Amino acid sequence: MLIKPGSNLIDCLSCGMRVPRDISRCPKCDDHVTRQTDGYVLTEDIAHQQERVSEALIKLERLFVEAELGRAAGLRLIVGSGLIREAVFEALRARQFRGDILGYGQDGQNTGAIFVKLR
Ligand SMILES: [Zn+2]
Structure with a gap:
């Protein structure tokens, strides 16, 4: 980077x-x-320290800032299977609507992870 x-x-x-x-x-x-981008993918677990949804979303915002500074190609978010996952999908939907991200979706077969394409 x-x-x-x-x-x-x-x-x-x-x-x-x-x-x-x-x-x-x-x-x-x-x-x-x-x-x-240099192809770097930023990976972060935002759901496994018993975060509340609001805390996880703050982590998500910080990751977007870090990814922007580092010109990352994408984000790999570990979101677990509960409310955080749903809230993150909602936040990503809004970002894609605004054109901030190119796309997002479940990361392969892992339902607890989301890949976000930034560049
Ligand atoms: Zn140049």
């Missing part, structure tokens, strides 16, 4: 130029910097 704490500059993964984090296209190679 290319996180530089305290820096608002990131490396364009296409040409290597240092560009401001909030820019959408690289001024040098014209690539969509906001869509670039």
Whole structure:
């Protein structure tokens, strides 16, 4: 990952130029910097420390921030089988509607995990 704490500059993964984090296209190679990813998938268990639903959703929001900073390709969320799972699916539905994420769904055969495609 290319996180530089305290820096608002990131490396364009296409040409290597240092560009401001909030820019959408690289001024040098014209690539969509906001869509670039190194393929990293952030995995987090947000449901196995007896979290309440509200706590799990706060964890989820923090993960989205972390994934954005690290330009992760996706999130793998361990959500268990109860209310948290349902609440997370609802939150993801809203995010997809807003265009924040590309898609999401159960992670393979594991009903307690959700994969979120970010880029
Ligand atoms: Zn570039």
